[in-house]
Amino acid sequence: MKKIRNLLVLSCVLLGLSGCSDWLTIQPETQITEEDMFKTQGGFYDALTGCYVLMRNNYSPDGVMVLGATEYMANLWYTNVQSGTSYEYVIHNYRADLVDKTLSQLFLNQYEIIANTNNLLEHIDAQDNVLSSGERDLYKGEVLGLRAFIHFDLIRLWGPMPTQVNENYLYLPYALTVQLENHPYSNYRNYMTQLCADLDSAELLLQRVDPAVAGNAYQSTYGSYRKNRMNYYAVLGLQARVHLWLGEREEALRYARLVRDAVNESGSKVFSLGTQSDLNRYDRVLYSSEQLFGVSLEEFADNLVADGNTPSFSQTTARLTDLFPSRDIRSQLWYAARGDNRSPNKYGNMASYDTETPAPNFSVPLIRLSEMYLIIAECADLTEANTAYTEFLAARGLETTELTEANREGILQLEYLKEFYGEGQMFYVYKRLGTVTMRWSERANGVDDYVLPLPSRELSTTEN
Template sequence: MKRILTTIILLSILSTSCKKFLDVRPQGKSTQEELFKTQKGFRDVLTGAYIRMKGGSIYGGDMMWGNVEYLAINWDNPNSANISRTKLINGDYTDQTVKDWFSSTYENLYKVIADVNGILENIDAKKAVFTGGNYEIVKGEALTLRAFCHFDALRMFGPLPTNITANGVLPYVKTVTKNTHLPLSYVEFAKSILADLEEAEALLKDVDPIRKYSIAQLNSTVTPVVNDPYLQYRQVRMNYYAVLALKARVYLWLVPLDNANKQNAARYAKMVIDAVDDNGAHTFRLGVETDRAAEDYTMSAEHISALSVYNLEDIANSSFGKDGGLLRIDYPSGDGYFYLNNLFPPSERLADIRWKDMWTLKASTQVMYKKFIQKKGLPDYQVLQIPLLRLSEMYLIGTECAESKTEAEGIYIAYCVKKGIPFTSFNVNDWTGDRRNKMIREYVREFYAEGQSFFTFKRYNVTTLPSGWTGSYYNAKPERYLIPKPDREISYTNN
């Protein structure tokens, strides 16, 4: 089993029997006591939390390219008989199947939280079983996962960030119990997220190998730079820079609560952009044309944190491929398409690596997206990853939070040059409004099928698409952004 666990950690290739073991669901006190007697036991539970995140109702589907992308109307519904899908696209959340989809997402986010809560409830008392910096690594990652999943629960099921009240929004769960957890206010919930991230940052700062070594070094099995294989492949863990990137994302969401959060978001985004290893080389870089030409479509060099999914090729083919249902019905007209011509105007997309070879006709009017259908033969760490946090987002956050037109354009130009986007200055008569419209479009173009478009629309309370798009294509009232929580009480355990 030790050999199998090492294989999972390194390559995320696991058998059914091993997955059942690692998808940890403590059945009682005695089971937990056995798991938490050793460093290996804590690691196994943490690995189980990452595995659970790959589930279809969260980051292996609905919170990545599935339902959350339908909410943004990034996909069409070619099957008119699928009434529930049509209702989801139309923002009708009264359908029972739609409710069940949302409930499954809600419950599984909290199951991941329960997995890491088991760790966090026991780890301080068992600190003596850890060697090296493993106590800090395991606890720091667990805290980050707890914050990450709570924050996505807030983005999905919480109020519009521009219209909060003093009422309770969601429970911030820190214990494994079947007792009822009362919802916290929006402000207290946000404080809890940031408190977990502050502690995680302090824990990981001096021990995470990603601060010392390059991604290439940490991904190499030929000449490992760390003695413990568990500490390799830091891109597929909640590493130190993932904490900083998540803080940037959270602070941006909280700008309506306090405008000072804009400076915090910019600061943490810049810390990730400027990150270097011990040799002075940047830890992450923006994806460029050579990455696209190599068919590394998710731009793995940008991945700050990702999930390693051994069967991603099968999932991608069944979801996006010729037999998959994720597509656009985009009428071909002359030099391009209908909606996509607005998202990627023909005059702007000639060199844009988010457009080139990323879309292909599937049928006479159906267009399929190729981001996750990647070239065979590339290293697994390039093609078998689902990105959770990417460097592009840090550039967009920096652009959006810059206090002057000059500063914002400086960051945006650097981003555009790498992506092959023609740069145009922000309109001098209303540069902040023009920046807003450009950033909304960039989030959709950059993170298509990565679950970020709907949350961008929600953050801005978008009612119609900005000028230059197909304005009537997306129309939303505030109610569209109020996703219903489960009708029934759920168990905040991992059973």
């Protein structure tokens, strides 16, 4: 049986089984032993916060999962030379030296986060009255949802195309414990069954205690930071995303509706589609209105994405003009022309030196309300689909385009591209739909492009 060898074992050694738990701390000077950390509620809080801090490695604006590798793999950045690491991503040469090293580090970082969640879950279950019942359910619900989120991104990269699953193949481990022993790989069915079980448990726990849910009496110390935590609505949104991936359209539709229709105690909507007024307040990622879940930022390599002068992340003005109608408010999320190209401006005002138009919240969105609207438009009957799509287009400053059974997939695929450009999502859309030719690509795409090979250092000598 194929098993994770070096990467996950190394993560367990460094994170879960060492004598010092500095991997959980926010500041190096606060290093304490793991035994002492979990003697207080504050220790559990810090441990959970540490899981989110680790996510910044891959989910910062300049990270592999946002503007970096996954967007190159979706052919979204312009490359004018047929060589170099960027071009290797575009042609999906995953064995190129620097590509393999980067993806190996991504693989390790993701399982490192999972090792942290598993360690925390073990301590939550073992604690004796350190946490109140509300705190226990809140923390456990968050951690289960977070574990599912990271596992899902792993299977979306290294797992099969949803329409071409080999039921006997062992794709990846679904890691449930912190251990030195190798974690066995799972087939797709077992992997996704465990992922859905984590989400179902998280949903039940958070529905009862998450302060983000109207009517819940329990109040956590998180206050207004729930949008940067795996909250109840983030779990519902992730449920919609996962069930759509599995082809379970009715379940995807049900969860997307739950998010769209969620209300506060006053009866107002919990979330609303972002509009021009949000952009006028410099909220370019629509945090205030749309974000279900995201990664909070304190700092990142802002020279890569902040001033529009970085050739690494750019697209030609001609292509973008063709993609975005002039009235589309999303066309404003690009820096002015740098030569014949433009660079993304979604995260530019999160830069350390932008003091004139700073973002109201420094957060990278990972699940947004607009995705729920597009899921409804994709999965509902045409009457409901067109109602949702019309509302979505109006928020983006556009007139109605009628969906039909003949044009729905093509129109919505293009809408995903426009809506989530620079958020690391389009590669998964292409993979889920089995798109043969990505936009602006000159080559056909297939399984070898959409299914990443395991990192070289992780390959087992035992055949599957």
